[in-house]
Amino acid sequence: MDMTTAPYIAVFLLFVALYVLAEARRDYNKIQAGKEIDHLERWVVRAGVVTLVAAVFVLPMRWKALLLLPIGAFGFSAAFRWCLNRMRGKHWAYIAPWSSLYDRFFFGLSNWDWAWPWSWLEYKYHEGSVGHVDFIHRAGRRAYLTEITIVVLAIAAILLT
Amino acid sequence: MKISGMDTKRILIGAGLVLASVSSLMLSAFTDIYVAWKVLIALGVIIVSTAYLVKWTGSPYGFANIHPGDGIIDLRTDARRRGIVVGRNFTDPPGNAQGELVSVTARFWSDQMPEVINVGEFRRETFIEYMTRPTGFGKTHWALFFLIQLVLGIGMAYGIQTWNEGGWIGVTAWPIVNGVILLGTYMNYTRRWI
Numbered sequence: 001m002d003m004t005t006a007p008y009i010a011v012f013l014l015f016v017a018l019y020v021l022a023e024a025r026r027d028y029n030k031i032q033a034g035k036e037i038d039h040l041e042r043w044v045v046r047a048g049v050v051t052l053v054a055a056v057f058v059l060p061m062r063w064k065a066l067l068l069l070p071i072g073a074f075g076f077s078a079a080f081r082w083c084l085n086r087m088r089g090k091h092w093a094y095i096a097p098w099s100s101l102y103d104r105f106f107f108g109l110s111n112w113d114w115a116w117p118w119s120w121l122e123y124k125y126h127e128g129s130v131g132h133v134d135f136i137h138r139a140g141r142r143a144y145l146t147e148i149t150i151v152v153l154a155i156a157a158i159l160l161t
Numbered sequence: 162m163k164i165s166g167m168d169t170k171r172i173l174i175g176a177g178l179v180l181a182s183v184s185s186l187m188l189s190a191f192t193d194i195y196v197a198w199k200v201l202i203a204l205g206v207i208i209v210s211t212a213y214l215v216k217w218t219g220s221p222y223g224f225a226n227i228h229p230g231d232g233i234i235d236l237r238t239d240a241r242r243r244g245i246v247v248g249r250n251f252t253d254p255p256g257n258a259q260g261e262l263v264s265v266t267a268r269f270w271s272d273q274m275p276e277v278i279n280v281g282e283f284r285r286e287t288f289i290e291y292m293t294r295p296t297g298f299g300k301t302h303w304a305l306f307f308l309i310q311l312v313l314g315i316g317m318a319y320g321i322q323t324w325n326e327g328g329w330i331g332v333t334a335w336p337i338v339n340g341v342i343l344l345g346t347y348m349n350y351t352r353r354w355i
Contacts, residue, residue, distance in 0.1 A: 062326060062327050063320070063323070063326065063327030063328055063329075063330045063331060064327055064330065066330050066331065066334060067330060105348075157330075161327070161329075
């Protein structure tokens with residue numbers, strides 16, 4: 001195991017954590033104010049910032065800095081969702097298929113024809129319908145599992161190779 | 162206006178492009194990095210030239226990314242090769258509203274462009290046709306697509322050169338990133354995530 005890169009990973013993860021807090025607070029304030037969130041614009045900005053920071057680590061880590069990208073992307077996504085759900089007082093596995101294509105992806109393994117349209121799903125979820133709540137939380141757990149698996153694999157690849 | 166079958170010319174060009182890419186990259190593995198850069202520049206020229214070939218070797222018929230249940234009566238094409246829905250009987254979801262612009266692959270020379278493609282004269286485009294639209298790789302503009310491929314190709318070639326110093330990461334990234342691009346394109350084609 002090559003532990004020389006471990007401090008770089010720690011610094012990078014610390015940065016991602018702080019950035020997640022700032023961005024989650026930003027989105028939370030917007031949601032509270034009833035303002036529209038431009039998901040594509042935020043995605044581009046966040047991806048750009050994380051990529052630039054990861055690029056700094058190319059000097060000490062060489063190729064391994066490339067593996068910081070999946071760590072940053074999927075780690076950010078999982079932590080951001082968890083933070084925002086906490087701030088909004090929602091269930092930790094809450095995920096919305098109507099918010100972005102990325103989130104909708106995790107509904108793909110379930111048959112969601114019955115849940116259409118999304119406005120109806122949203123209404124039934126907030127009403128507390130067991131089937132609809134379970135449907136959304138299952139997709140949320142799937143998203144966390146996918147993201148955490150990718151982060152762990154990428155960290156293992158850096159440390160073990 | 163009849164509906165075309167498989168476009169063999171386009172398939173051959175695609176296969177040639179893949180072969181040229183793979184062989185160039187394999188060649189670069191056995192030469193020094195400066196030769197590899199030259200190979201990649203040549204590869205870029207090949208790709209851009211092929212883009213122009215693909216653009217003008219498509220079948221001279223109109224294709225529309227129409228799905229069952231869209232309820233489209235017919236499409237009116239504009240100068241930018243977009244289709245404008247005309248007609249009624251629109252179902253939901255997804256359904257196209259009257260007057261809405263939809264993506265159309267209309268492979269015509271501009272002076273032969275018909276004003277209206279009537280019902281029965283267009284069909285849903287195949288996935289291959291969707292990926293070889295004159296406008297881009299699916300919804301991705303050709304210029305952006307080739308830029309992405311050039312960056313990935315350079316990364317892969319440099320990865321081969323430095324395999325033992327972690328270059329395997331760059332080589333592994335190539336199929337993974339392209340796989341994700343292809344998956345996303347397919348999901349856009351089917352309009353279903355997933």
